[in-house]
Amino acid sequence: MSLINPNWNDLKIFLEVARCGTLGGAARRIRCDQSTISRHINRLEEAINAPVFERDNQGLHITARGQALLEYVEAMEANVVALGELLGGSHKEPSGTVRVGTMEGIASMYLAGEFVAFSQRFPKISVELVTTTQQMHVNQREADVFLSFFPPEGKSLDVVPIGQFPLHLFASPDYLAKHGAPQELTDLLDHQFASYVDDLIQLDTVRWLEEVIARPKISFQSSSMIAQLFASVAGAGIVMLPSFAKAERFGLVRVLDAHVRVNRTIWMTVHRDLQYLPRIKAVTRHLQDTISRDFPLP
The missing domain is CATH 3.40.190.10 (Periplasmic binding protein-like II)
Known part of the structure; x- marks a missing residue:
């Protein structure tokens, strides 16, 4: 059985194309033209006698053979980086x-x-x-x-x-003076909330308000947690925030702290x-x- 020995430069360019998803993206990242990128990919495919990408109107899609090759090339890259730092001298300050x-x-x-x-x-x-x-x-x-x-x-x-951090309900003193402070979880049905834009949520782990109230009345929505915080500071309503936000420094006060257990x-x-x-x-x-x-x- 003949030994397949692909060129390392071809493998490095294959790695960039796989990460960027397009020839153009890889070309911009490593600052060369697309025709050069394409030649390296073609030479790699000839060396291993198999396609590493499928091409259609939507762009490039890595093949099963390409995916298997990618794991080895990533490991090679990591070892090269590690070797470079080792040869740089472990006695030196990390940089x-x-x-x-x-x-x-x-x-x-x-x-x-x-x-x-x-x-x-x-x-x-x-x-x-x-x-x-x-x-x-x-x-x-x-x-x-x-x-x-x-x-x-x-x-x-x-x-x-x-x-592990806890989350708390917060509201501004002005909001609570106007709408009253809730005493029980059921009282939240009568209040307004600042929260995320539902159809823009990409990570379900930030749907923390739903663990306290099923269908809150939303008065302010934003994909930004910081925007929600400052909307609540301005009196938009109650907001649920992680403890690391330290919302008290912006004048917000905790609401129903003894009743809420979300982490x-x-x-x-x-x-x-x-x-x-x-x-x-x-x-x-x-x-x-x-x-x-x-x-x-x-």
């Missing part, structure tokens, strides 16, 4: 860029401030805090670390729970092949220490 992906609320209202101390401790590590309304795929290198309120699924992932677990996802790199390990350790300090698991 490089780490992209952390998570939801807007926890990023803006909690993690952004917590990374200030991290940057002072590790000045050579550049943290990119990316917000998203959906899952970021660590195994496709959309992020190095992903924090979510659900455990993502996928191959070659290390997924661990690192904390979410924070899950951290890292690619197994990268989790022990010094820069990645520094960030994940900081996240684990910070979140477990403020929102420990039960």
Whole structure:
């Protein structure tokens, strides 16, 4: 049986095309023309004697053979990165860029401030805090670390729970003075709420208000948790917010605190092949220490 030995440059370009989903996207990312990208893909397919992409009017779709190849190429890439950092010297201070992906609320209202101390401790590590309304795929290198309120699924992932936060109902004093403070959960039927736009919700884990009241009267809707908070501050109605939002600093007060028991677990996802790199390990350790300090698991 003859040995198949594909060119490494072809494999790297295949990896970028698989991640971008288009030749044009890959060309922009690695700054070359589409014809060059196409030649590399064609040469790879000739080398393995099988197509790695199917092409139709909607674009490129990775084949089963391509998907199997992708897993090996990702592992090769991770090992090359790890080797480069090892040869750089483990005695050196951790350096490089780490992209952390998570939801807007926890990023803006909690993690952004917590990374200030991290940057002072590790000045050579550049943290990119990316917000998203959906899952970021660590195994496709959309992020190095992903924090979510659900455990993502996928191959070659290390997924661990690192904390659990409660959620509370809040309202402004002006709203409560005008509409009265609810004393029982059934009283919520007579109140107005700020919440998410239902058909724009991409992660069911943020449907936390539904765990308290089935059909709330919505007076303000936004895909942004921060917008909901400030609408409630202005008197739009009651809003359900995670404790990490620290809504009290904006003048909101808790409502029915003894009656509401809603929690979410924070899950951290890292690619197994990268989790022990010094820069990645520094960030994940900081996240684990910070979140477990403020929102420990039960």
